[in-house]
Amino acid sequence: MRMGKIGTVPILLMVVIGVCGFASCNDEISSQQQNKLEAVPNLCAELEKLGTVPILNTGSVDAIIKGLQNSTAGLKSYQCKVEYLFSQPLLESKTLRMGELYYARFNNTSRLRISFDTLTQDDGPQQKYIEHYIFDGQWLTHIDYQIKQVQKRQLAEANEPIDAFELAKRNFPIIGFSKTEDLKKEFDVNLVSDSNEQIHLGLKVKPDSQYKDDYKSAEVWIDKKLMLPAQLTAVSTEGDIYEIKFIQPKVNEPVDEKIFEVAIPPGFGKPEIIPLKK
Numbered sequence: 593m594r595m596g597k598i599g600t601v602p603i604l605l606m607v608v609i610g611v612c613g614f615a616s617c618n619d620e621i622s623s624q625q626q627n628k629l630e631a632v633p634n635l636c637a638e639l640e641k642l643g644t645v646p647i648l649n650t651g652s653v654d655a656i657i658k659g660l661q662n663s664t665a666g667l668k669s670y671q672c673k674v675e676y677l678f679s680q681p682l683l684e685s686k687t688l689r690m691g692e693l694y695y696a697r698f699n700n701t702s703r704l705r706i707s708f709d710t711l712t713q714d715d716g717p718q719q720k721y722i723e724h725y726i727f728d729g730q731w732l733t734h735i736d737y738q739i740k741q742v743q744k745r746q747l748a749e750a751n752e753p754i755d756a757f758e759l760a761k762r763n764f765p766i767i768g769f770s771k772t773e774d775l776k777k778e779f780d781v782n783l784v785s786d787s788n789e790q791i792h793l794g795l796k797v798k799p800d801s802q803y804k805d806d807y808k809s810a811e812v813w814i815d816k817k818l819m820l821p822a823q824l825t826a827v828s829t830e831g832d833i834y835e836i837k838f839i840q841p842k843v844n845e846p847v848d849e850k851i852f853e854v855a856i857p858p859g860f861g862k863p864e865i866i867p868l869k870k
Contacts, residue, residue, distance in 0.1 A: 653781050656791055663819040669696040669847045673839040680832050688712040695756060696847040701729050703852040704756035724854050729753030740860045746868040778803055789816055805829060818843060
């Protein structure tokens with residue numbers, strides 16, 4: 593992948609969670625676009641049952657993307673449970689991590705925390721497996737309880753902090769965050785199905801895309817009630833599959849700032865500090 597891995601979690605995880613994050617786009621949905629969105633027929637689902645998945649007109653897709661942008665633009669906080677499944681079909685291997693995600697904005701700065709609690713390898717038993725990833729706009733801190741190590745990686749200058757999900761945007765165009773034209777430049781985006789509860793979009797990497805060496809395709813399922821992503825699946829060029837589900841989401845509810853302050857337990861090694869490369 594483009595940036596490899598941060599600890600044991602691929603950068604794709606940060607990217608995927610970015611779809612739920614702050615959006616800089618202030619575009620409003622026009623009445624014409626809204627009518628297109630509401631008029632997307634459930635015929636897609638029926639055709640899918642018959643084995644025929646249609647590629648609908650891009651106007652409908654544009655309206656859906658703008659609907660996501662409209663929802664994320666007003667997002668002040670987000671909390672949910674996370675299921676992260678990493679599969680390697682060639683090796684017949686699967687690893688499932690479960691945990692929680694917290695995102696909030698405080699005084700024009702944002703905080704992100706991803707905490708994993710358990711790990712299940714293939715058909716084995718669920719194990720206690722604690723890891724924390726915390727981003728404060730400048731530093732990404734990784735606390736690994738298995739090896740009792742801490743890594744602090746600087747990702748921005750002290751006087752130029754970045755939003756927690758701007759980090760994700762640097763590595764992968766994000767539905768609901770990236771502009772429609774940016775997505776279309778790199779992907780063929782199509783509507784796979786539309787049910788009462790979810791919209792299913794498919795993204796196929798274009799032959800000349802800057803991501804052609806990293807990814808083959810991606811899919812996103814959008815919660816129609818919240819108009820926010822509920823699940824995302826991506827396939828790498830090696831055939832590895834990343835599946836992430838956002839469960840029991842809480843939108844714009846109060847988040848205690850202290851939840852982003854995780855103390856380093858006794859007995860851990862001295863933190864590894866990786867400064868920002870100039």
